Amino acid sequence: MSDMGEVINKNQRLAASFLAVLFIAGCGESVQDNGYVHEDGNLIPSSIYPLPEKPDYALTENWSLMGVGEDKTVDVFYVHPTMYYEGREWVADVEDEAINRTVDFWPMRHQASVFFDIGRVFAPRYRQAHFRVFVFEEEECELCGDALEVAYGDVRESFLFWLKNFDRGKPIIIAGHSQGTFHAKRLLKEFFDGTELGERLVTSYLLGWGVYDGDFETLEPCESKGDVNCYCSWMTYATGYTPVWYDKRMAAGLDIPKCINPMSWDCSGEVNDCKDHLGVLTEKQKIRYKGKLTGRVHEGLLWLDPPHVLGGKLLHQDNWHEGDYNLFHSNIQVNVAERIGNFFVERGNL
Numbered sequence: 496m497s498d499m500g501e502v503i504n505k506n507q508r509l510a511a512s513f514l515a516v517l518f519i520a521g522c523g524e525s526v527q528d529n530g531y532v533h534e535d536g537n538l539i540p541s542s543i544y545p546l547p548e549k550p551d552y553a554l555t556e557n558w559s560l561m562g563v564g565e566d567k568t569v570d571v572f573y574v575h576p577t578m579y580y581e582g583r584e585w586v587a588d589v590e591d592e593a594i595n596r597t598v599d600f601w602p603m604r605h606q607a608s609v610f611f612d613i614g615r616v617f618a619p620r621y622r623q624a625h626f627r628v629f630v631f632e633e634e635e636c637e638l639c640g641d642a643l644e645v646a647y648g649d650v651r652e653s654f655l656f657w658l659k660n661f662d663r664g665k666p667i668i669i670a671g672h673s674q675g676t677f678h679a680k681r682l683l684k685e686f687f688d689g690t691e692l693g694e695r696l697v698t699s700y701l702l703g704w705g706v707y708d709g710d711f712e713t714l715e716p717c718e719s720k721g722d723v724n725c726y727c728s729w730m731t732y733a734t735g736y737t738p739v740w741y742d743k744r745m746a747a748g749l750d751i752p753k754c755i756n757p758m759s760w761d762c763s764g765e766v767n768d769c770k771d772h773l774g775v776l777t778e779k780q781k782i783r784y785k786g787k788l789t790g791r792v793h794e795g796l797l798w799l800d801p802p803h804v805l806g807g808k809l810l811h812q813d814n815w816h817e818g819d820y821n822l823f824h825s826n827i828q829v830n831v832a833e834r835i836g837n838f839f840v841e842r843g844n845l
Contacts, residue, residue, distance in 0.1 A: 498658070506745050506767065516668055517639070519787055520658070523612040523615070525759045529782055532723070534567055534627065535564055536745055537666075538583060538621060539583065539627070540583055540585060541637070541638075541736075542783060543584075543585040543586065543638055543642055543645065544546075544643050544795065546622070546645060547584070547586065547587070547588035547589065547590070547622055548588075548589075548620070549614065549622075549649070549652075550589045550591070550620060550621065550649055550653075550655075552656035553660075553700065554650060555664070556620075557619065557620050557653075558617065558618065558619055558620060558653075559585045559595070559598055559599055559603050559607075559618040559619070559620055560573070560603060560607060560616045560618040561617060562616070562617060562661065562675065563611065563615070563768065564610060564611040564612070564613065564614060564615050564616045565611065565612055565613065565614060565615075566614070566615055567613065567615075568665060568666065568839070569614035569666045569667065569668055569697060569835055569841065570603060570616075570619075570661070570665050570667055570668070570669045571610040571614055571616040571617065571619065571667075571669075571670060572609075572621070572654060572657060572667065572668070572669050572682075573606070573607045573608070573610065573616055573618045573625075573669075573670045573671065573675070573677050574618070574621075574650055574670070574671040574672075574675035574676070574678050574679045574682075575598055575602040575603070575606070575618060575671075575672065575750035576602055576606075576671075576672040576673035576674050576675050576676075576703065577623055577624070577626050577629070577673060578594050578597045578601070578602070578623065579591075579594055579623050579624070579625050579686075580624060580625075580626045583624065583626075583792075584625070584642070585620040585624065585625050585626065585642040586623065586624055586642050586645045586742040587622055587623045587625070587645060588622070589620040589621065589622060589649075589725075595620065596835060598620070598731070598789075600784065602672065602675075603644050603821060605698070605776055605781060605792040605821045605824075606670075606672055606821065607670070607822040608623070608776070608780075608824075609614045609666065609776075609820060609824055609827045609828050609831070610670065610686075610831065612655060612828065612832075613668070613828075613831055613835065614665070614668070616710070617657055617661065618788060618811060619649065619650060619653030620653075620680075621646055621649035621650050621678075621820050622645050622646055622649050623640060623646050623738050624639070624642035624643045624645070624674065626648045626775070627639075628642050628643060629651075629674070629842070638733040643677070646677045647677075647681055650678040650679075650682065651681075651682065651685070654682055654686065654804065659712035665697055666695050666710075666835065666838055666839075667692075667695050667833065668696075668697070668698060668699065668700070669682060669683055669687070669696065669699040669700075670700040670702075670738040671700070671701060671702070671703075671704075672702050672703045672704075672802060672819060672820060673704055674704075675814070676701045676702060676703055676704035676706075676728075677704050677712065678703060679699065680701060680706065680710060683696075683699060683701075683711065683714060683726070684710070684711060684807065684845050687714065688711045688712050688713055688714050689712050689713040689731030691722070692716070693713070694724070694842075695739055695804065696714075696724055696834055697720075697724070697728040697831075697834055697838045698717060698723060698724070698725060698726065698727060698834045699714075699725075699727070700726070700727050700728075700752060700827065700831075700833065701727065701728040701821040702724050702727075702728065702729060702730070702820060703730055703816055703819045704728075705728075705730065705751060705752040705753075705795075706726065706728040706753045707749075707751075708711075708750045708753075709749045712806065714726060715756055716728065716753040717760075717834075718755070718761070718762055719761060720761075720833060720834075721831055721834065721837045722834070722837075722844075723834050723837050723841060724838075726753075727757070727830075728752065728753045728754060728755065728759060729753050729754050729755060729756070729792075729796075729797040729799045729819065730752065730754070730796055730797060730816065730817060731790075731796075731799050731814075731815035731816065731818060732791075732796050732797065732798060732810055732813060732814055733756065733798070733799060733801075733812060733813045733814070733815070734798040734799060734800050734801075734842045735743050735798065736798075736813040736814075738813075741795075742795065743779065744764065751786065751794050751795030752796070753795070753796065754792045754795050754796060754797055755792065755831070756790060756791060756792050756797060757797070757823040757827060758771040758772045758773075758788065758789070758790065758817075758823060759771050759814065759825055760826075760830060762792050763791075763792070764791050764792050764793060765791055766789050766790065766791045766800070767789055767790065767791065768789070768822075769787070769788075769789055770786055770790040771784050771789075771826075772787060772823075772826065773823075773825035773826045773829060774824065774825040774826075775787070775788075775818075775821060775822050775823075775824060775825075776820075776821040776825075777821075778790075782825055785803070785825070786803070786820060787802050787803045787804055788800070788802060788803070788823075789803070797830070799815055799822075814819050822836075
């Protein structure tokens with residue numbers, strides 16, 4: 496083989512391995528998912544009952560993470576995305592070993608891990624709603640809301656357990672992805688929005704699900720890399736692409752989602768410089784491809800350009816939902832550390 500052939504093959508392998516970072520299951524308002532097979536409606540239960548047993552958060556097995564990470568100056572409460580695609584029931588059983596393995600292998604390693612050097616990370620297992628609740632039209636699905644209420648009820652109970660048993664009065668970070676963000680938004684609204692506890696919120700990462708004007712009374716979106724007591728949100732799509740749900744929302748004259756570019760940490764709509772991108776967390780838990788991504792905020796969406804690798808245009812896809820965290824893993828790590836530092840400068844030791 497010629498030297499040029501070896502270079503081409505090497506670059507092709509590089510491009511192909513870049514694609515592997517996408518294989519992180521998730522779901523949401525923005526999802527383009529290949530893991531869900533549309534079900535025969537006749538096989539879908541007509542009731543959410545009987546429900547799986549409610550999790551007891553005094554048991555360690557009902558947590559994916561129970562204080563994992565560096566014991567530093569903050570605590571992180573993270574809510575994972577949907578891992579429940581196959582099964583008849585409307586909500587998952589927290590004792591389902593297959594689902595738990597998937598949760599622990601994918602979102603914990605590729606999303607929650609971004610906080611492991613920051614502080615103790617807590618991530619509950621919960622009776623997550625089946626992915627179908629995000630596929631059916633709302634008016635066609637009376638049980639979708641019921642399933643989501645069960646899921647949020649568990650997340651809420653786990654957070655209350657955390658407050659009573661693990662909270663040490665330190666600053667807090669709330670994070671989620673997709674269905675996890677759906678529930679994290681409710682936690683913020685109930686426990687942090689305009690409350691005394693809210694004064695301890697460093698920031699929140701609400702990824703893979705829309706956040707809009709009116710969702711909170713006092714919490715505001717972060718607009719720069721150093722803002723604190725605010726939230727960061729983005730949903731990642733290919734430059735030039737808008738999903739169907741977004742087009743419908745715009746046609747109805749509704750608000751656009753809040754969005755910040757996690758590479759430049761601004762909302763200006765300007766394309767970030769390649770040097771702003773600090774690296775991708777790969778399937779093998781390695782940080783690679785520094786400086787290979789550019790994008791910008793476009794009317795509430797994070798538009799991502801084709802990866803700047805050989806064959807990047809071929810690898811590009813319309814929906815990058817599954818990479819909302821790991822594509823910008825190093826950027827988030829650096830950013831959250833900076834926000835924590837600014838929090839202590841502004842608020843002092845709590």
